[in-house]
Amino acid sequence: MAMDMTFLGTGSAYPSPHRGASALVLRTDGDCWLFDCGEGTQTQLMKSQLRAGRITKVFISHLHGDHLFGLPGLLCTVSLNTNSDPQQNLNCVDIYGPRGLRHFVRVTLGLTGSQLLFPYAVHELEPTSDQSPEEGQLSQEMTAESGLPHPQEQPGKTITLDVSSDSYLLFEDKKFVVKAFRLFHRIPSFGFCIQERDRPGRLKTEVLKALGLKPGPLYGRLKAGESVTLQSGRVVLPSEVLEEAIPGRKVCILGDCSSVLGEGPLRLCSGADVLVHEATLGNEHREKAVDHGHSTPEMAAAVAQACCARRLVLHHFSQRYKPSSLQKEGDEDNVSELQRQAEEALQDSGVEVILAEDFLSLPIPLTRPR
Numbered sequence: 392m393a394m395d396m397t398f399l400g401t402g403s404a405y406p407s408p409h410r411g412a413s414a415l416v417l418r419t420d421g422d423c424w425l426f427d428c429g430e431g432t433q434t435q436l437m438k439s440q441l442r443a444g445r446i447t448k449v450f451i452s453h454l455h456g457d458h459l460f461g462l463p464g465l466l467c468t469v470s471l472n473t474n475s476d477p478q479q480n481l482n483c484v485d486i487y488g489p490r491g492l493r494h495f496v497r498v499t500l501g502l503t504g505s506q507l508l509f510p511y512a513v514h515e516l517e518p519t520s521d522q523s524p525e526e527g528q529l530s531q532e533m534t535a536e537s538g539l540p541h542p543q544e545q546p547g548k549t550i551t552l553d554v555s556s557d558s559y560l561l562f563e564d565k566k567f568v569v570k571a572f573r574l575f576h577r578i579p580s581f582g583f584c585i586q587e588r589d590r591p592g593r594l595k596t597e598v599l600k601a602l603g604l605k606p607g608p609l610y611g612r613l614k615a616g617e618s619v620t621l622q623s624g625r626v627v628l629p630s631e632v633l634e635e636a637i638p639g640r641k642v643c644i645l646g647d648c649s650s651v652l653g654e655g656p657l658r659l660c661s662g663a664d665v666l667v668h669e670a671t672l673g674n675e676h677r678e679k680a681v682d683h684g685h686s687t688p689e690m691a692a693a694v695a696q697a698c699c700a701r702r703l704v705l706h707h708f709s710q711r712y713k714p715s716s717l718q719k720e721g722d723e724d725n726v727s728e729l730q731r732q733a734e735e736a737l738q739d740s741g742v743e744v745i746l747a748e749d750f751l752s753l754p755i756p757l758t759r760p761r
C-alpha cells in the first residue's frame with residue numbers, strides 16, 4: 392500500500408503568498424487524512440495534486456486560528472463539489488480535535504447558514520490542566536454546546552486520557568491504530584501517532600510444497616494467521632510457513648509545542664518512520680520561541696533523537712523565513728539555517744532532517760526492522 396505525505400502549508404501565524412498556514416495531508420491508498428487546516432488550505436489543496444473530496448478524516452492539533460480557520464470553508468467547498476445524487480453513499484467525515492472544536496464547527500456553520508451534503512462528527516479530546524498556562528485553558532462555559540446541532544452533525548465521542556498509557560485512543564481498524572498524545576503550548580495542543588498494523592510475511596512456498604499443500608484457500612487462511620489441519624491430522628502453524636512479518640509504518644505529527652508532556656509522546660513516537668515537528672524560530676531565538684509556546688530546530692531534534700525517529704521533518708516556520716527558492720543572498724533569516732541547526736544537533740544520530748516546503752510530497756516507504 393502506497394503512503395505519502397503532502398505539506399500544504401508550512402508557515403506559522405497566518406498564510407502569506409509564499410507560505411500557507413498549517414495543513415498537511417497523509418494519503419494511504421487514495422484516502423486522504425488532513426492534519427490541521429489553517430486559513431487558505433482549500434486553495435492550497437486546489438493547487439496540489441490532491442482532491443479535497445477524498446478527505447475522510449480531519450485532525451486538528453489545537454484551536455489556534457492558523458490551524459483551524461480554514462476548516463468551515465473547506466467543508467463547504469467539498470460539499471459544493473459533492474454530487475447531490477441521492478443514490479450516492481456520502482460517508483461521514485470524522486473530525487478529531489480538542490474540546491471546543493464541536494462548538495466552533497457548529498457555530499460557524501450554523502451562523503453562516505452553511506448547508507452540507509454529507510454528515511460529519513466531531514470527536515473531542517479532553518485536555519489535562521497541565522497542557523498550557525492557566526490563561527490558555529478554556530472554561531467549560533466557553534466550550535459548552537448551545538443551540539441545535541447542525542442538521543448534518545452526527546454524535547461525536549468525548550475521548551479522555553488513558554492514564555496508564557498516557558495517550559488517547561482515537562480509532563483503530565484493520566489497517567491502522569491512531570492515538571493522540573499531550574503537548575505543552577499556549578493553549579492545549581496534541582500530537583498524533585498513526586501506526587499501520589504489521590502485515591504477515593510472504594508464504595514459504597518450498598515449505599508448503601514439502602507439506603503437500605497446493606495453492607488455494609488454505610494459503611489464504613495461513614496468511615491470515617489461522618492454523619490449518621491436514622488430512623493426516625498434522626497441524627500447520629502460520630509461523631512455520633510465513634516469513635518474518637512486515638512491520639507497519641509509524642507516522643507522528645506534532646502540533647505546536649515548546650515541549651512534549653508526560654511519557655506518552657516518546658513512548659508512542661518510538662521508532663517513528665517520520666516525525667513531523669514544528670521549528671518556528673532558529674536556535675538564536677530560543678527564549679522568544681519558548682515564551683510563545685514554540686520550538687527551535689535544536690528542540691525538535693532533541694525529540695527526534697529521544698524517540699529514535701528515522702526522519703525528522705521540520706515545518707511551521709515563522710513567516711520571516713522565506714522558502715529557499717525565494718531566498719536572496721544576504722537575507723538575514725535563512726530557512727536552510729534551520730535545517731543546519733537540526734542536523735548539527737543530530738550529528739551521528741542517524742536521523743535524517745527534512746525541511747518541509749509548501750507542496751513538498753514525501754513518500755513513506757515500508758522499511759525492514761533495524
Ligand SMILES: [Zn+2]
Nearest residue numbers: 403404457647
Ligand atoms: Zn501555529
Ligand SMILES: [Zn+2]
Nearest residue numbers: 453455576647
Ligand atoms: Zn499555536
